[in-house]
Amino acid sequence: MYKTLRYSRTFGNWFGKMIAVLVVGLVTTFLFFWGDAPAIFPITGLVKKNFTPFSRFSFPQTMNGGHTARSGITSAGTNTSSPGWLRHLCPRYQEEEGYTKLTWQTPTENTIFFTQTSCRAFLLPREACAVESAAYRNTGRPLLVLFTAPALDLTHPLMKVLSGLAGVRLAWLDLDQLFLNSPLSAWHSDRRWMMNEERAPTFVSDAGRAELLRVYGGTYLDLDAITLRALPPVTSRPWMVRVDSDWVTIAVTGFPKRHPFMQRMVEDMPSFFDATHCCSLGPELVTRNLRPMCAANLTAAQEGEQCQDITILPRHLFVPLHFGKELKRLFKDDAGYGAAFFNVSQAYSLHLFNSLSRRALIAADGDTIMAETFRRHCPKVFAQVSSTHAFF
Structure with missing residues (x-):
């Protein structure tokens, strides 16, 4: 028993x-x-939480015609070696046969540039609209889109659209090259941006844009900022943007190279970095470093502020819809609503705040501010998206 x-x-x-x-x-x-x-x-x-750099939003391969290789792009092929940081930042990145390799390139003071740090091999519709709108409204100025993905799928319909835009270059954002002789060198080599894997692309974007502006200068735009009219040129007087009454941001900004403010920003980043906080290298650090420079201590004046040689442009010119209380207006669908917004707005750009709004589906034929933005300011991207999808 x-x-x-x-x-x-x-x-x-x-x-x-x-x-x-x-x-x-x-x-x-x-x-x-x-x-x-x-x-x-x-x-x-x-x-x-799983990091998913490849979106399920895809397009059928129906667009005819090839692409024109631009500066910063080399012939297609399989990448046989990759830097160590790539497997940490981009654990799911996989270079497919037929992808086009990129080369490391840098902006100039006259360049409008973007960074894409989520390691996708193509841009999403809103990102593609940001690039086209900047090219559309700033003819004659070079545009540079820097990707942490070392190779791109240029057969993707939206990438075909962007590859055909005059003055637009697609290049690799090589983090080892970027931070090689930087105050952020140890921060990068120690992979401190990996202390919060979910937010690592954001930390890399914040640090990367600051280092690019410090060394090379130029006009930086987030990939969720749609350009509505020609941006201010970068001269000896840099400019930044107020995002609300408490914070100033460099999500849209212009700086000459080697400016003392950007030098101080980059030097402060390793000590100010907080992996538990989304914005420690963004608006919080920007505003903290500005306060001692501003006689009025950042008053949020409607016509802008002056902090020594830095102009702080008012929110309504670059963030006409506040990310908290007004963002839902982007998606309001009512007869003539989108057109009415642009009839009164004098903004240089419209920030979509993709981290907050990315899940909203927008009808391509609707009367929302978002749909009207696409129709007016990125017509080629809008035509491609609306021809294959009812929503974007």
Whole structure:
């Protein structure tokens, strides 16, 4: 009897373990293939949000015609070597056959530039609209889009559109080259931006744009800032933008190279960096460093402020819809609503705040501010998107 009971218990324990292994295997497999679910690491017992740089938003390959290779792009092929930071920042990046390799390039003071740090091999519709609108409204100025992905899918319909725009260059944002002789060198080599993997692309973007502006100067735009009219040129007087009554941002900004403010920003970043906080290298650090320079201590004046040689432009010129209380107006669909907004707005750009608004679906034929923005300011991207999708 006791032997039977012992064998029964042994079998029960074995059977229970087999069931547990089967359940864990099924759940892990399900989560692995379901991009928006958390990834489970059974060895460490850690659960973290999965970083999914490849969007499910795709376009059928229906657009005819090839692309013109621009400066910064080399012939297609498989990348046989990659820098160490790439597997940390871009764990899911996989270079496909036929991708086009990029080369490291830098802006100049006259360049309008963007950074794409989420490691996708193509741009999403809103990002593509940001690039086209900047080219459309700033003819004659060079545009540079820097990608952490070392190769791009230039057969993607939206990438075909951008590759055909005059003056637009696509290049690689090589972080090792960028931070090589920077006050951020150790911050990068120690991978401190990996202390919060979910926010790592944001930290790299904040630090990267500051270093590019410090060394090379130029006009920087976020990839969710749609240009509505020609941007101010970068002269000896740099400019920044107020994002609300409390904060100033460099999400849209222009600086000459080697400006003392950007030097101080980059030098302060390693000590001010807080991996638990989204904006420690963004508006918080910008505003903190501005306050001692401003006689009126940043008054949020409607006509702008002057902090020594830096002009702080008022919010309504670059962030006409506040990210908190007004952002929902982007999606309000009412007869003539979108056109009415542009009839009265004098803004240079419209910030979409993709981190807050990316899940909203916008009807391509609607009367929203968003749809009207696409129609007026990035007509080629709008034509491509609306020809294949009812929403974007």
